[in-house]
Amino acid sequence: xxxPPKQGIDRGLVVLAAIWAALLLAPAxxxxxxxxxxxxxxxxxxxxxxxxxxxxxGFTGVLSFGHAAWFGLGAYGCGLILKYVALSTPLSVxxxxxxxxxxxxxxxxxxxxxxxxxxxxxxIAFGQVFYYIAFQWSSLTGGDDGLxxxxxxxxxxxxxxxxxLNNTTSFYYFVLVCFALAVAAMAFILxxxxxxxxxxxxxxxxxARFLGIPIELHIWIAFTLSCFFVAYAGTLYALVxxxxxxxxxxxxxxxxxxxxxxxxxxxxxxxxxxGAVVFVVLQDYVSSITxxxxxxxxxxxxxxxxxxxxxxxxxxxxxxxx
Amino acid sequence: MSLxxxxxxxxxxxxxxxxxxxxxTVEPGELRAIIGPNGAGxxxxxxxxxxxxxxxxxxxxxxxxxxxDLLPARRVWAGMARTFQVTEIFPELTxxxxxxxxxxxxxxxxxxxxxxxxxxxKIRARISELIGMGGLSAKADRQVGELSHGxxxxxxxxMALALKPRLLLLDEPTAGMGDQETYEITxxxxxxxxxSKLTIVLIEHDMRVVFHLADRIMVLDQGKFLAEGTxxxxxxxxxxxxxxxxxxx
Numbered sequence: 001x002x003x004p005p006k007q008g009i010d011r012g013l014v015v016l017a018a019i020w021a022a023l024l025l026a027p028a029x030x031x032x033x034x035x036x037x038x039x040x041x042x043x044x045x046x047x048x049x050x051x052x053x054x055x056x057x058g059f060t061g062v063l064s065f066g067h068a069a070w071f072g073l074g075a076y077g078c079g080l081i082l083k084y085v086a087l088s089t090p091l092s093v094x095x096x097x098x099x100x101x102x103x104x105x106x107x108x109x110x111x112x113x114x115x116x117x118x119x120x121x122x123x124i125a126f127g128q129v130f131y132y133i134a135f136q137w138s139s140l141t142g143g144d145d146g147l148x149x150x151x152x153x154x155x156x157x158x159x160x161x162x163x164x165l166n167n168t169t170s171f172y173y174f175v176l177v178c179f180a181l182a183v184a185a186m187a188f189i190l191x192x193x194x195x196x197x198x199x200x201x202x203x204x205x206x207x208a209r210f211l212g213i214p215i216e217l218h219i220w221i222a223f224t225l226s227c228f229f230v231a232y233a234g235t236l237y238a239l240v241x242x243x244x245x246x247x248x249x250x251x252x253x254x255x256x257x258x259x260x261x262x263x264x265x266x267x268x269x270x271x272x273x274x275g276a277v278v279f280v281v282l283q284d285y286v287s288s289i290t291x292x293x294x295x296x297x298x299x300x301x302x303x304x305x306x307x308x309x310x311x312x313x314x315x316x317x318x319x320x321x322x
Numbered sequence: 323m324s325l326x327x328x329x330x331x332x333x334x335x336x337x338x339x340x341x342x343x344x345x346x347t348v349e350p351g352e353l354r355a356i357i358g359p360n361g362a363g364x365x366x367x368x369x370x371x372x373x374x375x376x377x378x379x380x381x382x383x384x385x386x387x388x389x390x391d392l393l394p395a396r397r398v399w400a401g402m403a404r405t406f407q408v409t410e411i412f413p414e415l416t417x418x419x420x421x422x423x424x425x426x427x428x429x430x431x432x433x434x435x436x437x438x439x440x441x442x443x444k445i446r447a448r449i450s451e452l453i454g455m456g457g458l459s460a461k462a463d464r465q466v467g468e469l470s471h472g473x474x475x476x477x478x479x480x481m482a483l484a485l486k487p488r489l490l491l492l493d494e495p496t497a498g499m500g501d502q503e504t505y506e507i508t509x510x511x512x513x514x515x516x517x518s519k520l521t522i523v524l525i526e527h528d529m530r531v532v533f534h535l536a537d538r539i540m541v542l543d544q545g546k547f548l549a550e551g552t553x554x555x556x557x558x559x560x561x562x563x564x565x566x567x568x569x570x571x
Contacts, residue, residue, distance in 0.1 A: 188435070192434060192435040193426040193431045193432055193433070193434040193437060194435055196423050196426065197427070197432050199412070199423075200423045203412035203413065203414060203415060204410055204411065206410050207410040207411060207412065207478075208423075209394050210372065210394055210404055211398065211423065211424050211427045211428075211481065211485065212395045212398030212399050212427050212428070212432075213427055214393070214395045215395075218432075221433075
């Protein structure tokens with residue numbers, strides 16, 4: 001039996017409060033368990049990218065295997081502004097987000113009629129196009145060496161100037177605010193009538209179509225929004241590293257995002273963030289012991305998929321409901 | 323004026339002629355049944371009307387407007403709603419959530435990122451009304467995938483009704499149901515037809531249902547038109563008897 005809905009809402013609020021408390025206090029508690037603030041920043045950025053992908057995968061039921069392209073374009077857009085145009089962090093974030101989002105939206109319009117594996121294959125192909133452009137166009141992008149040097153710039157707020165370059169804690173909070181804005185926007189969209197049409201398409205495309213929902217238009221909008229979100233995460237990634245890497249556009253990076261989303265639980269809003277925690281922490285920890293860290297993440301992924309098909313968060317939820 | 327005029331539609335799949343030059347005229351307020359042996363082309367004919375397939379030949383006029391080339395969603399906007407032979411619902415959502423998607427789509431709110439209190443109130447009221455009409459009040463907050471086949475069908479019909487259609491197309495609404503469920507669904511369709519004066523076209527295998535409900539019946543056989551008339555006329559028609567019983571007799 002399902003529990004009465006009221007209790008469910010209360011528990012949802014408690015979980016939500018716990019998540020935000022953990023994120024807000026991360027710089028305080030992470031060192032106690034052997035972590036460090038910069039690791040938390042990476043988790044936020046990659047978690048946001050995985051949540052952006054999952055906005056499409058988990059809530060519209062459309063798998064993109066090329067989201068690293070928009071992530072990478074965001075990073076390059078951000079870096080190019082900082083290196084060549086203006087020393088402004090907000091401007092570079094805005095420009096990178098627009099670059100990745102608009103390109104994603106344009107290419108998305110060409111592929112929304114494809115479904116399932118075909119859609120995934122076409123997204124890989126388009127993604128690789130951008131990878132090779134970044135790789136080959138050395139004069140602009142730095143080619144294989146990546147785009148450098150550029151540095152995130154201090155934030156000029158109306159009451160103070162915040163140094164986010166050297167102070168890792170203030171940078172963490174800057175990224176947390178950016179993360180919160182994007183996550184709030186995603187949650188807002190998913191609770192809207194449009195968000196419900198996304199779920200309708202995931203649940204039953206034929207039924208949705210015969211309710212008068214133009215499927216291709218709605219998938220395109222969801223895809224484009226997802227591209228904007230992931231490009232935004234990409235700009236933050238460039239700020240994290242002070243560097244934009246062509247491998248950030250490669251389909252293996254897209255695969256990492258898919259892994260985070262699936263491992264964490266793609267039917268849940270927060271699942272991909274949990275997936276990113278597992279992924280980034282495991283990578284950080286295991287890669288300090290062996291260079292073959294990917295094997296261990298791979299094993300972890302296989303175990304999760306085999307035994308918890310709904311991901312880690314899905315399994316926890318089922319437990320809690322039982 | 324007739325609500326639906328189908329003029330000589332055909333559908334070829336390679337060499338197979340699934341529907342061969344069939345015409346049909348449905349008047350407002352009519353309940354029309356389409357019957358025929360398996361493979362008669364009934365569902366394909368339905369799919370042509372609702373835009374699931376485009377016809378190889380022929381025209382379809384709905385409410386005086388040629389809709390032959392329109393996409394399914396646009397035919398829904400024009401006032402057509404349908405259910406499927408195998409129930410098409412949103413299984414992991416509750417009855418209320420299923421209906422909400424349909425009601426919001428019908429209200430033209432599908433692209434909204436935000437709902438006003440007033441809109442939200444109206445939508446909730448409409449959902450409650452539909453839940454009551456479908457006899458689903460006790461199950462409104464259960465996942466549709468967990469419900470009985472009959473309740474899933476009621477949910478599907480209510481989603482179609484949420485669209486406020488002028489023409490409702492039901493593809494074998496009682497398929498795979500027990501006697502009690504068949505009775506309830508038949509009763510529901512009858513109420514919609516009599517009380518709401520809704521124009522309905524349905525495909526049905528269960529002859530008790532057909533003869534109980536239909537004003538007129540059209541019979542198809544092997545993709546071709548066989549007969550049309552009142553239930554009494556069809557029951558007395560020799561060609562129909564041969565088509566159904568021919569091989570056995």
